[in-house]
Amino acid sequence: MSAAYRILTALGNHGLAVPDDAPDSAPIELHFRRRTGRPLAGDLVRVDDQGAVAEILPRSNTFGRGTAQGRFQPIAANLDTLLIVIAPEPAPSEDLLHRYLAAARMQGVDPVVIINKADLPIPDAPPFSDLAELDLERFLTRAAQPAELGGLPERLTRGIHLLAGQSGVGKSSLANALLPALELHTGHLSRSTGKGRHTTTSAQLHPLPAGGWLVDTPGVWEYGLWAMPVDELARGFPEFDSTGPCRFRNCHHDHEPGCAVREAAEAGRVPASRYRAWLRLLGEQQRLGRL
Known part of the structure; x- marks a missing residue:
């Protein structure tokens, strides 16, 4: 073989x-x-x-995003970690973090939050204020030179890690700090095909100095999910699994009577930020025409 x-x-x-x-x-x-x-x-x-x-060869997962038409667009395969980069500037939308979390958990990928530009005041507003009630591994970084990576390189010594975030949060600077030979490697990829202009719009896998791989992706202003059944969306919210059964099997955890998830959120057993995010993402699915 x-x-x-x-x-x-x-x-x-x-x-x-x-x-x-x-x-x-x-x-x-x-x-x-x-x-x-x-x-x-x-x-x-x-x-x-x-x-x-x-x-x-068989994949452990396929990570992607939704197109404007609500279709799933694959980006990379066999991820171990999704590195979700947010920053005080530009301020992320309220649901950016929660969309990334849902997508990671649907695919069995570990989500890690990176707050870049951590030398700036961190806003007391979502999604930053949501982190206090979410059990997420996170790092504070400053990618501008001299870079301060807060132990992140030691976290990425094995596996495949995808760096995701909206344009302007310093994702490219983080990639350069984590990959000292990034420009050399990217140039090598471009020369290997003679079509370097394509490499700026495609996901690229780079070997990390201490082992493992980093997937660098083009920056986007907003990350969207794709059209999906409500039970698939619910897989992105494992916080709901321990609430007990709802009265109706096809419960949307919205207005239905006897909803165990809504009751758990009201009692504080489900993080309030996650339940609010659920309702907003559920509304997005309804606008996509899937629910």
């Missing part, structure tokens, strides 16, 4: 990869065949003797 290759970036019908057991090797270009499917950054694949992907 051929050795497994790790996909670094996917660019249409081709991409770049390195042997999984030699992450510092020079990347090779692989072609994607329609019958095999399109790999994602983070995928493990087998390669045939024509330099094409012969098999995409």
